Amino acid sequence: MTDAAPKVGDRQYYELLEQLQALDFVLVELNLYLDTHPDDLKSIEQFNKVTQERTILAKQFQEMYGPLQNFGRAYSKYPFEWSQGPWPWQV
Numbered sequence: 001m002t003d004a005a006p007k008v009g010d011r012q013y014y015e016l017l018e019q020l021q022a023l024d025f026v027l028v029e030l031n032l033y034l035d036t037h038p039d040d041l042k043s044i045e046q047f048n049k050v051t052q053e054r055t056i057l058a059k060q061f062q063e064m065y066g067p068l069q070n071f072g073r074a075y076s077k078y079p080f081e082w083s084q085g086p087w088p089w090q091v
Contacts, residue, residue, distance in 0.1 A: 016061045020068070023054040 030047040037043060058068055 013065055016057065016064075020054065020057055020061060023050055023057065026050050027054065 027047065027050055030043060030050065034040065034043055034047060062068055
């Protein structure tokens with residue numbers, strides 16, 4: 001993990017965050033679809049594939065820039081990072 005918060009204009013920070021947001025959107029839509037179509041194997045496979053992609057990308061993002069979520073959903077380096085901004089929704 002890096003020791004510094006993202007610098008203003010850090011293009012990679014914003015690109016990774018945008019990719020995560022796109023994957024989250026796809027996952028929400030697939031989840032809603034699967035709520036009413038639980039036997040659609042192709043959609044379940046797609047959901048699992050996108051979940052795996054998001055997990056890998058989130059790990060990469062958090063190693064570089066710090067936690068995306070709190071309450072035990074992301075690791076923190078020392079000192080505890082969650083109190084430091086900007087948080088992903090603030091950029």
